[in-house]
Amino acid sequence: MSAGVTTQPAERRLSLLVTVLAFALPVIFVLVPLAIFLVYSFFSVDQGTIVYAPTLGNYVRFFTDPIFLPVFWNTIVLCVSVAVICILLAYPAAYFLTTLRGRWRYALLMLLLVPLLMSYVIKIYAIRSILGLNGFLNKALVAIGILQQPSTLFVFNMNAILLTLSLLLIPFAILPIFLSLERIPQTLLRASDDLGASGLQTFLRITLPLSLPGVASAASFVFVLAIGDFLTPQMVGGISGFTFGRILYSQFGTAYNWPFGAALSVALAIVVICAILIGERFGRSRGTSV
Amino acid sequence: MGLKKAFLKLATIGLGIGLMTSAALAANLRVLAWDGYADPDWVKDFTAATGIGVDVVFIGSDDEIWAKIKGSEGQDFDVFAVNTAQLQRYIKADLVSPIDITKLSNQKEVLPRFRDLSQVSGDTKDGKVYGIPFCFDSIGLIYDTDKVKPAPTSMSVLWDPAYKGKVLAYDNGEHNFSFTALTLGYKDPFNLDAEQMAAVKAKLVELKRNVLSFYTTADEAQQIYQNNDVALIWANYGQQQVKALQKIGAHVAYVNPSEGALAWLDNWVISKGVRDNAAAEQWIDFMLTKKVSGELSERTGFGNTVVESSSAGSNDKLVWLNNVEDPLKRSDMWNEIKATP
Numbered sequence: 001m002s003a004g005v006t007t008q009p010a011e012r013r014l015s016l017l018v019t020v021l022a023f024a025l026p027v028i029f030v031l032v033p034l035a036i037f038l039v040y041s042f043f044s045v046d047q048g049t050i051v052y053a054p055t056l057g058n059y060v061r062f063f064t065d066p067i068f069l070p071v072f073w074n075t076i077v078l079c080v081s082v083a084v085i086c087i088l089l090a091y092p093a094a095y096f097l098t099t100l101r102g103r104w105r106y107a108l109l110m111l112l113l114v115p116l117l118m119s120y121v122i123k124i125y126a127i128r129s130i131l132g133l134n135g136f137l138n139k140a141l142v143a144i145g146i147l148q149q150p151s152t153l154f155v156f157n158m159n160a161i162l163l164t165l166s167l168l169l170i171p172f173a174i175l176p177i178f179l180s181l182e183r184i185p186q187t188l189l190r191a192s193d194d195l196g197a198s199g200l201q202t203f204l205r206i207t208l209p210l211s212l213p214g215v216a217s218a219a220s221f222v223f224v225l226a227i228g229d230f231l232t233p234q235m236v237g238g239i240s241g242f243t244f245g246r247i248l249y250s251q252f253g254t255a256y257n258w259p260f261g262a263a264l265s266v267a268l269a270i271v272v273i274c275a276i277l278i279g280e281r282f283g284r285s286r287g288t289s290v
Numbered sequence: 291m292g293l294k295k296a297f298l299k300l301a302t303i304g305l306g307i308g309l310m311t312s313a314a315l316a317a318n319l320r321v322l323a324w325d326g327y328a329d330p331d332w333v334k335d336f337t338a339a340t341g342i343g344v345d346v347v348f349i350g351s352d353d354e355i356w357a358k359i360k361g362s363e364g365q366d367f368d369v370f371a372v373n374t375a376q377l378q379r380y381i382k383a384d385l386v387s388p389i390d391i392t393k394l395s396n397q398k399e400v401l402p403r404f405r406d407l408s409q410v411s412g413d414t415k416d417g418k419v420y421g422i423p424f425c426f427d428s429i430g431l432i433y434d435t436d437k438v439k440p441a442p443t444s445m446s447v448l449w450d451p452a453y454k455g456k457v458l459a460y461d462n463g464e465h466n467f468s469f470t471a472l473t474l475g476y477k478d479p480f481n482l483d484a485e486q487m488a489a490v491k492a493k494l495v496e497l498k499r500n501v502l503s504f505y506t507t508a509d510e511a512q513q514i515y516q517n518n519d520v521a522l523i524w525a526n527y528g529q530q531q532v533k534a535l536q537k538i539g540a541h542v543a544y545v546n547p548s549e550g551a552l553a554w555l556d557n558w559v560i561s562k563g564v565r566d567n568a569a570a571e572q573w574i575d576f577m578l579t580k581k582v583s584g585e586l587s588e589r590t591g592f593g594n595t596v597v598e599s600s601s602a603g604s605n606d607k608l609v610w611l612n613n614v615e616d617p618l619k620r621s622d623m624w625n626e627i628k629a630t631p
Contacts, residue, residue: 045618067629125513132517152455155518156503234461235510238503242628255621 041262058263075244079226085166090173131155156238173218180214213283220279318343322370365563369570374412388418396578404595421557427528428553437521456521461504463624480612529591546606553608
């Protein structure tokens with residue numbers, strides 16, 4: 001009796017503690033830092049030290065300075081393109097995976113995800129040496145006679161960023177698409193077949209619409225990862241591949257203008273949140289209508 | 291008789307132990323330096339020669355030195371290494387002590403350009419010497435000897451349309467403004483007025499159009515060199531970068547431009563909280579011996595102030611890096627340059 005009385009409050013205390021922790025961790029490690037950088041974006045810098053007086057100056061500068069908005073816009077276009085390329089390449093791959101039987105399916109999926117285990121920087125290095133003037137791609141194209149001489153088209157420009165980001169991010173597109181394809185009940189496909197639909201009709205009217213939630217989340221994944229990247233543009237972008245991430249990065253490194261960097265991050269965060277919301281909403285409404 | 295001997299022996303041992311512990315606890319010289327500036331064999335030789343024990347702490351960045359010295363108001367270290375651009379900040383904050391160079395016998399034997407320290411910008415204030423130079427490297431030009439003929443003598447070759455798309459430059463606004471200002475013939479590349487800034491910016495936009503890419507690490511530049519047609523590299527990492535390239539079989543050479551090469555210069559300085567000034571002076575003097583300085587260059591590839599090294603010939607013009615008028619402004623303008631189509 002007395003033992004039961006003492007353990008019950010102890011258990012309750014433990015569960016309370018777990019609850020508090022569950023809420024506290026995201027608050028401390030996600031919300032508070034986000035709030036701090038939001039607050040910082042209203043400060044300014046004078047002679048290398050941060051002035052803690054609220055100002056809208058950083059945002060005014062972002063919208064009025066001729067360099068930021070064009071770069072911002074170009075970066076968004078670039079990342080949307082990366083998302084589109086990734087989807088176009090990942091969809092057939094994911095579809096192929098779902099046609100496989102048994103353990104082959106997962107073995108191949110694992111193989112496609114293996115690149116994620118590799119260091120990101122090493123992958124960029126490798127891709128850059130493939131794209132270079134004396135790189136594998138150029139050598140191959142010259143060898144099979146498509147090019148007369150090595151081309152500088154693939155490296156140190158926007159093309160290079162596009163190619164590299166797509167290559168790096170494809171696994172993030174394959175996974176959600178594969179999952180949504182896999183979840184489509186086989187009975188629906190068989191019913192479609194029984195009712196006399198051709199393979200193409202079944203794909204267009206059953207498989208594709210039902211897999212769109214996966215496509216939407218894949219697109220938003222890839223877009224968000226691409227737009228936050230500054231290293232890839234830095235390393236393969238050369239002189240014409242200047243992206244918003246690079247500007248942002250420079251505010252924290254060499255310039256030591258954290259408040260302005262924070263304001264630029266807020267702008268980026270808004271775009272990222274929008275992308276996630278769109279992906280989420282699109283994915284869900286399709287999902288529930290089934 | 292035997293007892294007396296034993297007593298004496300005991301006393302000697304006791305005295306020895308006493309001396310050793312006092313050396314270890316009280317008189318150990320506390321040195322703060324970059325890796326490569328206080329190698330264990332030098333420390334051993336120094337202790338053997340002077341009887342002064344040494345505790346070395348290594349640091350990894352300029353900010354870390356500042357944090358350690360400022361954090362203890364100079365009380366935690368006796369002697370430390372800092373570059374000329376940083377030194378003035380320490381002098382202003384009253385964290386370093388002036389150095390009596392008459393106590394440093396080896397300073398009289400250094401290379402001509404380091405003899406008159408009032409001529410080394412950043413080392414003196416109000417006629418007092420605060421820093422003793424001992425290690426440097428220039429930021430020169432690496433060129434491919436097969437592709438660039440005749441051998442270049444000025445950074446202006448970076449703008450030569452003949453090498454369009456074959457130039458590697460460094461991604462740093464501060465340095466790029468400084469070296470371009472030198473190329474344009476400005477006297478003080480670290481203090482540019484608005485008009486000069488505008489001229490340098492226009493010139494850098496031109497440079498950008500001639501460049502293949504802007505690199506950030508020596509490794510990166512090397513990899514780009516291997517996979518692409520590169521003729522010229524603005525060598526932020528100086529000698530280390532050339533040697534690494536030569537090691538992989540690249541036909542490259544290094545030149546300090548005639549208009550003057552930017553160069554960093556590290557100095558030994560004595561902190562405000564120095565416990566034994568004479569010991570600190572002995573340390574600095576020891577580092578300036580031909581043996582240690584020569585070995586420093588052999589091991590690190592950097593130049594030293596005592597014996598000639600490949601960082602700079604005796605006639606090369608070196609411009610010691612200094613704080614720039616407005617780092618933020620330079621960084622912003624550098625972004626504008628990069629964003630210019």
